[in-house]
Amino acid sequence: xxxxxxxxxxxxxxxxxxxxxxxxxxxxxxxxxxxxxxxxxxxxxxxxxxxxxxxxxxxxxxxxxxxxxxxxxxxxxxxxxxxxxxxxxxxxxxxxxxxxxxxxx
Amino acid sequence: xxxxxxxxxxxxxxxxxxxxxxxxxxxxxxxxxxxxxxxxxxxxxxxxxxxxxxxxxxxxxxxxxxxxxxxxxxxxxxxxxxxxxxxxxxxxxxxxxxxxxxxxxxxxxxxxxxxxxxxxxxxxxxxxxxxxxxxxxxxxxxxxxxxxxxxxxxxxxxxxxxxxxxxxxxxxxxxxxxxxxxxxxxxxxxxxxxxxxxxxxxxxxxxxxxxxxxxxxxxxxxxxxxxxxxxxxxxxxxxxxxxxxxxxxxxxxxxxxxxxxxxxxxxxxxxxxxxxxxxxxxxxxxxxxxxxxxxxxxxxxxxxxxxxxxxxxxxxxxxxxxxxxxxxxxxxxxxxxxxxxxxxxxxxxxxxxxxxxxxxxxxxxxxxxxxxxxxxxxxxxxxxxxxxxxxxxxxxxxxxxxxxxxxxxxxxxxxxxxxxxxxxxxxxxxxxxxxxxxxxxxxxxxxxxxxxxxxxxxxxxxxxxxxxxxxxxxxxxxxxxxxxxxxxxxxxxxxxxxxxxxxxxxxxxxxxxxx
Numbered sequence: 001x002x003x004x005x006x007x008x009x010x011x012x013x014x015x016x017x018x019x020x021x022x023x024x025x026x027x028x029x030x031x032x033x034x035x036x037x038x039x040x041x042x043x044x045x046x047x048x049x050x051x052x053x054x055x056x057x058x059x060x061x062x063x064x065x066x067x068x069x070x071x072x073x074x075x076x077x078x079x080x081x082x083x084x085x086x087x088x089x090x091x092x093x094x095x096x097x098x099x100x101x102x103x104x105x
Numbered sequence: 106x107x108x109x110x111x112x113x114x115x116x117x118x119x120x121x122x123x124x125x126x127x128x129x130x131x132x133x134x135x136x137x138x139x140x141x142x143x144x145x146x147x148x149x150x151x152x153x154x155x156x157x158x159x160x161x162x163x164x165x166x167x168x169x170x171x172x173x174x175x176x177x178x179x180x181x182x183x184x185x186x187x188x189x190x191x192x193x194x195x196x197x198x199x200x201x202x203x204x205x206x207x208x209x210x211x212x213x214x215x216x217x218x219x220x221x222x223x224x225x226x227x228x229x230x231x232x233x234x235x236x237x238x239x240x241x242x243x244x245x246x247x248x249x250x251x252x253x254x255x256x257x258x259x260x261x262x263x264x265x266x267x268x269x270x271x272x273x274x275x276x277x278x279x280x281x282x283x284x285x286x287x288x289x290x291x292x293x294x295x296x297x298x299x300x301x302x303x304x305x306x307x308x309x310x311x312x313x314x315x316x317x318x319x320x321x322x323x324x325x326x327x328x329x330x331x332x333x334x335x336x337x338x339x340x341x342x343x344x345x346x347x348x349x350x351x352x353x354x355x356x357x358x359x360x361x362x363x364x365x366x367x368x369x370x371x372x373x374x375x376x377x378x379x380x381x382x383x384x385x386x387x388x389x390x391x392x393x394x395x396x397x398x399x400x401x402x403x404x405x406x407x408x409x410x411x412x413x414x415x416x417x418x419x420x421x422x423x424x425x426x427x428x429x430x431x432x433x434x435x436x437x438x439x440x441x442x443x444x445x446x447x448x449x450x451x452x453x454x455x456x457x458x459x460x461x462x463x464x465x466x467x468x469x470x471x472x473x474x475x476x477x478x479x480x481x482x483x484x485x486x487x488x489x490x491x492x493x494x495x496x497x498x499x500x501x502x503x504x505x506x507x508x509x510x511x512x513x514x515x516x517x518x519x520x521x522x523x524x525x526x527x528x529x530x531x532x533x534x535x536x537x538x539x540x541x542x543x544x545x546x547x548x549x550x551x552x553x554x555x556x557x558x559x560x561x562x563x564x565x566x567x568x569x570x571x572x573x574x575x576x577x578x579x580x581x582x583x584x585x586x587x588x589x590x591x592x593x594x595x596x597x598x599x600x601x602x603x604x605x606x607x608x609x610x611x612x613x614x615x616x617x618x619x620x
Contacts, residue, residue, distance in 0.1 A: 008223055010436050013318065013466040013508065013540035017384045017436035022411055024442070025435060031474040044309045070309070093309035 037085070037101040039076055041095045045069025050091055050100075056084045064102050067095070078104050122160045122177050126201030134201050139272060139294055140338055142182050142205075144196035145232055149342045150186035150195070152485055155499040157184040159214045163317070166208055169241040179211040180235075183218040185227075189351045194222035197232035200272050204236035207278065211239070214247020219256040226355040228265040230345070231532050233282060234272030250277045257284035262456035264355045267345065270295040270321075270331070271338060283330065286453055287348065287405075290331040292343045297331075326408040328440060330535035334408060347403055351417035351424045352457055359458050360424035362380035368593065369400040372508075377591040379466075383506045383532060383572075387517055388428045389414055389437070392464060392504065396420060396593050405450065410442035411435075412471075415450040420462070421597045426454035429464035430515065432505075439511055441484040448487035455495035463516040466505040468537055485514065486619040494616060498603035500596055501582070503527040504572065509536050518582045523606065524599045525572035525585045526592070534576075538568040 007018040034040070048066040050079040052058060067074045088104040089095060106114075125141060133313045134141055141150065145218050146155050164171065179592045180202035185194050196206040196215050215231070222229035238246040248617060260266055262285065268282035269289045273296045282288045282297070290297075298319035305311055305318070325334035333348075335341035353360045364525065373395035379387055394400040397418035404416035411434040418427055428447050430437035470476075470485060492499070492514070501522040507515065512533055516522045527533065534541065543550070546563040553559035570576075587595055 012436060012438065012472060013469065014543055015384055015537045015539040017386070017432075019386050019432060019436040020411075020434050022434055028473075028475045031478075075322060076232040091604075094307060094308075 003045075005028070005048045036079055037082075037104050038100045039064060039079060039104065040100055041067055041069075041097055043067070043069040043074070044097045045074070046094060047089050047091055047093045047095060048073060050087070052084050052087070054084050054087050058082060058104060059083060067087075067101075076101065080104055107128070109453075109549065119160060125177055127201050129203035132164075137201070137294070139234070141201060142199035142234065143267075145271065145338065145342075146182060146184070146195060148185070148339065149192065149230070149232075149345060150188060150193070155184055155195075156186065157182060159183055159217065162210050162214055164208050164242075166239070166242045166245075167188070168243070171241050171566060174203075176208075178202065179208060179214065180208075181211045181214050183214045184453050185218075185221070188269050188346055188523060191349055191354060192226055192227040193230055194218045194225070195230045195232070197271075198235040199609040200234040200236075203239065205234050205272065206236050206239035207246050207249050208239035208242040208246035209249055212246065216249075216252045216256060219253065219260065222264055223260045226264055226357065228267065228352075228354060229260065229285075230267045230269065231281065231285070232269045233272055233274040233278065234270075235278055236273060237276045237526070247277070250280070251599040253281050253285060257281055261286075262356060262452075265349070265457070267350050269341065269345065269497050270297055272296070273299055273315075275299075275319075279330075287332045288324070288330060289335065289341050289345060290324055291332045291335050291338055292321045292406065295321040295324070295331070295339065315513050317469050322408075329357070329406060329446060330349060331496060332399070332405050348417075349408040351419075354431055354503055356458065363398070363419055363422045365422040366398040366419075368395055368397055370395065373400055375592060379504060379528075379530065379589075381530060383466075383530075383537075386432045386436070388433050389431045389464060389466065389504075392426055393418060393429060396462075396596065398422065406446055410440075410446045412437055412440065413443035417459075420593065420600060423600060424459050425462045425596075425600070426450060426459045427462045427464065428516070428619060430467040431490050432466055432512075435471065437467045438469065438471040439485060439488065439514060440476055441479045441481050442586070444481075444484045444486075444488045444514075448491040450494055451488075451491035451495055455491075455497050460498035460500065460603065461492075461495060462515065462596060463499070463501040463522070465501060465503045465507045465512070467511040467515065468506055468512040469509045482618045488514045488521065490616070490618045492516045492522075494610070494618075495609065496606070496608040498600060498606050500599045500603075501525045502592060502596070503531040505530050505532065506537070507531065507533045509534075518584075521608075523603055524585075524595075525583050526585050526587050526595055527578070528589050528592075529574065529586060530589075531574035531577075531586070532572035533574055533582075533583070534571045538564050540569070542567045 006073045010017045050065040060081045062078045069083045082104045085105040089101050094102045175395050182199050183196040200510045218430045266285035268285045279297050296315045324331035333344045375395045378391045393402045414429045414431045499522045501516045542563040550556050550560045574586045
């Protein structure tokens, strides 16, 4: 069966190996470096309440919004003191894990 | 009343109790392409060998009008029988009775047959086809699951436990299969998940079908939760029957010996399967077939983490558990999934007195951010742990590459392989020649007039010096360098000589493996 396969090249230890790639390997998600200014959803859920709007000055630790997930109201805080640069969600939005919700600068 | 009339009454009662959820429900079950619970047991066990218990058990629910409801056998069949003449305890949930939902008495029946299996030291087979907890019975159905999980854990490593998923198996119910040794799934019939599509939709707004979320294919190829995938229930039962030829009844016994048979050496020639260039792929299953009796290899988890191949074969009539790097996929690297897959299999074999044969050809661990962040350190360690801990006979054959941490992990001499053989094509080194030369001769390469030419020269130099089995053999890390065609002979001899192997590990309650 191996003759008819379309082999690809995989580099390990500076050597190029001819091999098949598994679906899981091909579909692995690329690494994205988290930014300190982004407020992201650490769990999928629904935006229940928002306490700030774009342009507001915020203190580090100030509550920005309520993310409801698994029947818990999670308070999401400002990661730093600064200005709300972008509000990327609105009340009632369903958000997925790691989605960027607010950008503080 | 005469004996005759009492007998007639018994027959009447039996007929009613054995009728499941009635014609309409059975029709529905059949329309889904599914056999009934009773048909499944009959199809799986040896003819006329099923002896049923607790047929007259009735549910004990009082709330929500349940007191007036009759549920035949409370939605589950239990009993004993034989497969290929081997005794087994078995239960099968009956989806035609209240959706096979698990209530207090339903669970009591399962738990009773589990206790039997453990006490009698015979394998346990559970056929799962259930909508989940019987909500009307509240905390009692949760208690039922808990009792099942507890017994699964106690029986683990004592008797073989097999889960057959022939319908939905959702929520807490999935944890019983997860605790058992082997999970069988059938395309379009099996569905396993913790939270179903509806909950996912309401919480996340994401739509997904049951099949895409937790169908047979998903668990066989993506999650690794299933060990055997079949297209039909019949094929699934045949797989189970084959499995039983390879494993013992319990951890106090050895698997049955069969008449020794030669491999099909005309189809599978050891001398010509493996390309000499260690960067060229091949199918390691051909090597296994060249070594196995009748070239029969019973592969486990064939569709998941394909970069490592595991399964059973017989060599000279005796079952061996085989772990082999598969260069055809991901160059045969170790990664999170393949370490997990192999480690669990090694522990299975060790629990059930099945010798381990390890075939080595790997460039090492898979490099990558996703792997590091997925905890490849912890998962990779499982393999070291499992091999080190295993006290069954351990035979290792190094076919080609064995670099770095991969060399150590693949049942090396250092993890107490009993016999390590290497083919003349083996390259046992701290890393591949390319990588090693680039590091060791960095300065020479950089300063050379023609760095590329110098690099190639140095790679060749390293290859000549270290990419062979003789450096390791000189330290005694390899027991013998052998010709490929002698491999089976060496394995047969090693297995025969290890029959009475006895290793005592330090006394402990249990270890703390990295899981």
